Amino acid sequence: MNENVNTSVNQDDLFHFIDTDTIQSEKIIAPRYSYWRSVFRVFFRKKTNIVLIAFFLLIILSAYLLPMIWPYDPMEFVTNAPSFNLNPTKAMQFHNSHSLKWLLGSGPTGNSIFYGVFASSRISITLAVVCATINMIIGIILGAIWGYSKKFDAFMLVIYNIVANVPYILLISVLVYIIGSGFWPFVFALTVTGWLGIAYFFRTQVMIIRDREYSLASRCLGTPVLRVINKNILPFLTSVIVTILATELPSYISMEVFLSFIGVGLSASVPSLGRMIQQAQSAFLIYPWEFWPPVAVASAITIILYLLGQNLADATDPRTHM
């Protein structure tokens, strides 16, 4: 039956003539392309990224919200010497409670390791975010100018050559030694020359793009400098910026752990992961429950940040959008 219906259709109804349209013929039909939508499409195509983001949110939420529900005070039991350095079972027996507080035992001042880990990771994450933001902003703005202006380049190279010769650890240690070890002095010590490395790396990238043909053509056509930087150079460097961010963010957490370990870290009043590790490291074979939790949390945060950053950097590279 159906076949009959189809064959019975008049051929003239299927095709009809149209006039040539000069305006339409000038248009090129291409799929709609939105940069950021493509970035997220590529990023979420990988299932591991969703898992990573879930973990990341979990850590962020627990680091920022849990200390509000469970206030952490390292000096809570400081006068009660028998409560020091107890393993989980003994700590629960001692405090006669089976609350989560003593899930990981107690530390050198009778403090709860479980609560401490969250309160400390809050400080460590904040420090990393603040330092990375400051260094990235200064480093990228100055790096862009440094790469673009040849006069500024000569001047900055002299400064860079002098500062880069000072070992970073030495500089930070001396600065912390001088200005103290509170949270903001520590941020200052990490950022006072921290941006220089980022700026130098970015300068080289800008110089490479600056002299590409399309950029040169733009300049010949009289495009203003700011527009060249904004439209020709920066979009190309988005993935470079995200790559720097991916290594910078976790590096500050590691840096804080390292500096606390050698004794120039944050002061005792600011609970940080580095501080906890430093306090526990001398007896880490005797009281392993004090040492491994902060180490595990620090490692988890840095690995997640690193992987997320790397994958985001891959996704921001337009070449992966095909």
Add this chain to the structure above:
Amino acid sequence: MKKYLAKRILFSIFSLLVVVMTVMLLVYTLINRNVIFQQDDTWNKKASNERTIYEYNKYQDYGYLVYENYSNYLRKQYQEKLGDDYQNDPQFKEDLKVIQDPATFQENEYVKGFLKEYAAKGYTVKYLKPDTSKSGKVRKGGQAFLIAVHEKNPVTRLWSYAANFFNIDTTNKVKDETLTDRYVRFEKDPYSGLFAIVGSGTLHKYLLYFDGRFPFIHQNFIKINLGTSYTRYRNQEITTVINTPTGDMITKRQQYPNMLGTDEYADTAIDFHSLTYNYGEVSPVEAKQFPDKYTVYSFLRSGFTMIENSFVIGIIATIIAYLLGLPLGITMARHKDGIIDKLGNAYIIFIMAVPSLAYIFMFSALGTSLFGLPYKFANAQVKILAYILPVISLALPSIGGLMKWMRRYMIDQMNSDYVKFARAEGLSEKEIFNIHISRNAFIYLVHGIPGSILGCLTGAIITERVYGVPGVGNLLTEAINQHDNGIIVAMTVFYTTLSIISIILGDLLLAKYDPRISLNADKGGGR
């Protein structure tokens, strides 16, 4: 090329000076000096003027200033005049007391002399008034003091540091008029059996000698002087500290210089090659043992020096890292996206992302519990075993870094024309990867080789701390914790010099390895 090098070296020296100047400014002028008294019980016990005097004494110990007390000055004057019995002289006691009266003390002859001498030297003279209560009684520690203080200014500090940096030993080094016989000559060395260059009038007795310690031939003509430690190694020269073996003393059957030629022997650990001139009095015992005034010595010790400890661990780790990291990187690139590549990437991410402290502790826990390796350096029964864990801890991150970059550069090179050409010529994949691509990829890594070798000298902070290795890596952090400004400046110079030399050597090696690269701005492609 020579011109280019000279320019580079000049600029390096300039930047070294700027760096040292900055660090000196930071540690000597910007840090609040009072921090050194934070945990000082003696300071807490002292009060009033005595506390101020104690502070000045400490500031002098820490190298902030030079200071002289009137009572010391007076003692010296009387000792010169009356010999050692001056203490009981009634006039001396009176002259000592005279400063307790603020109204009349300036009329005293000795006070006048003190004021005049130190004003001429550029010191600031300070008079601390007697601290009395309302009833006129002097408070505890409140007696008057007369002192002269000279703050070192940063420029003279830097200048004197630079001027004393190279210590050249000549026959006029010892300022002593009684020493008339000054010479430098070859002599047979009774302690090594070979010859030695021996000096008189020089600071060191043996200027060039052989012994059983690496590098077997030693010289004392030119010594680098990095400065003096103030607190950590009380008043020792830092160059000596890092070059002194850290092991136990070795007692041997030896002859003192005066026993030579006789059958007499003594059991002693003295290193007779280390003799230096004694500016003080030679004790009667020493006079029997030594023919001359070269009676200051150090002891023979076993084991490595601090710098050798750091270097040995570092260099073995570096060699292992290059031997493993490069081939692994090549293999990963060759089997890109294969199982080896994925495993390698996981390792790289682990090493890059996890704080180094965490995995060093992890490895130390694994090594001690699974293989029974010694954990602390000091209590190792077999010394060689104590090196294994530190070497592994240092090598693992370097392997990760080298793998990462080698893989990256190999992959970047894989689509080059020369690779396609080699394939077209029918070369095997193995040959293309192992010879042609790896050589080109290695260009990017050549620059870092001198740095990683010289970097071994600076030691590794975490590794040395965790395993208790007596090396140089911890000197800086220890110095910072103990406010030892001398070591801080010395380590700055040491680190900075090494990093400057590594960058220059890296550039030279790069130009040597890849002839296309020219360092000279006039030649070659660069703009």
